[in-house]
Amino acid sequence: MTDPEIIIIGAGAAGLLAARELTQAGRRVLVLEARNRIGGRIHTFSDGGVSGPTEAGAEFLHGEVALTRQLLEATGTPCHDTEGLTYEVRHGQLSTAETFLEDMPLLLEKLHQLPQDMPLAEFLTQYFPGNQYQELRSMVTSFAEGYDAADARRVSSFALRDEWSEGGAEDSPRPQGGYGLLLAYLAREVEAAGGQIQLSTVVEQISWRRGHVTVGCNQDRRYQAAKLLVTLPLGVLQAEADTPGHVALVPELPAYRRAVATLGFGPVIKIMLEFGTAFWEQESAAVGHAMPELEFLFSDAPVPTWWTQRPDPRPLLTGWLAGPAADLLRAASDEEILEQALSALAYLFATSPEFLRAQLVAQRVVNWGADPQARGAYAYATVDSEQAQQVLTTPVEDTLFFAGEALYSGPAMGTVEAAFSSGQQAARRLLASLA
């Protein structure tokens, strides 16, 4: 390719959607991607002994997802609702969960009366004080930490109010065959329109002036263009100099870095365990707690959340640890995490880690907080998010543009749809600046 007009950093959902928009508008585009694969926080894998496509990152569709649905249609990918029973284990007691939180109506009522936004932890101490509400405070905090990967001391109460008013996680369809299919399709479209996607290219430095950028990468490679779209994950933009993943800006953009620090970005550890059989379906000599038709399992175990692939009968259990609890394990080895996961499962199913190990066919631990190209899983709103997003979505001198799930200001920040939508918006702004 002759020199590109536009460089895009990152071949995730935001970067690839933007690249398609720009190449199809006739622009010369070069996408630089650090990893040896496309997709970023979408990673559908089939290796390592699993019996089918398995999601290491994004897995579910959240709410209205117009752009995602268009891509599902274009690729002929059907979507399956999850189905089955939700169980709960607390203090060693197994039950089927009727409702997530009995006091949800009361919680929502207080949230809707709240005149001014504040972090969740502050809201709970102020509006639900004392011993009487101890259980409520702890359940609500665990939910925000465990689902939104948020720190309760920072996450916006208004954002949670809006999320919970919409019914939360009840419907969780999945693309059959995985999200990876959509990203592979986008990459094909980009290449068909003349765009280039270059893998294993780690951007280390962005030097810029109005109308010109030089991007310095590993192996002393340099690329130049008139405009740059940065889709680096928020965690990478938050990384300080001399920490893994850091990308230098020359000259620096202090107001942008401050905005980046204002937004929340939480870690997730996902543990995929495939077994010889779905041993949880019936009670046996080895398994004290059977959970027939298990879909979701919520608990007080150190790895608290688990799910199956129902309606797909594959004997795969996915463990999920997020927020401050995942933060504590950022530096832990995968083997340590696997051990914790197996001992959590032993408690939950009233069995032994040895029994579980003997049943294990394939395993994978993905510690997103420890990944230098992500440094976390997804963004959450803080009290000052809106202003910060306004700063970050304003192009710098019509030369530097930013996109990514964290910059999407609609109701589903932190999702694949948010990333697609933010990529599309940034591409359109960029095109307008070229007109």
Ligand SMILES: Cc1cc2nc3c(=O)[nH]c(=O)nc-3n(C[C@H](O)[C@H](O)[C@H](O)COP(=O)(O)OP(=O)(O)OC[C@H]3O[C@@H](n4cnc5c(N)ncnc54)[C@H](O)[C@@H]3O)c2cc1C
């Ligand atoms: C465990 C997990 C579960 C999730 N579950 C869901 C879910 O169920 N549903 C949902 O909708 N969303 C989910 N999400 C969120 C969703 O995956 C993200 O919001 C979305 O994929 C982000 O896309 P993006 O393009 O903004 O960022 P990314 O996908 O992170 O793309 C950025 C790209 O930049 C690259 N990069 C980083 N550093 C450099 C560098 N120095 N040089 C060059 N390239 C670099 C990265 O490798 C990456 O490919 C989940 C995320 C995680 C981690």
Ligand SMILES: NC(=O)Cc1c[nH]c2ccccc12
């Ligand atoms: N299991 C999930 O879908 C987690 C998730 C991804 N992005 C989010 C945004 C908000 C809340 C949860 C999520």
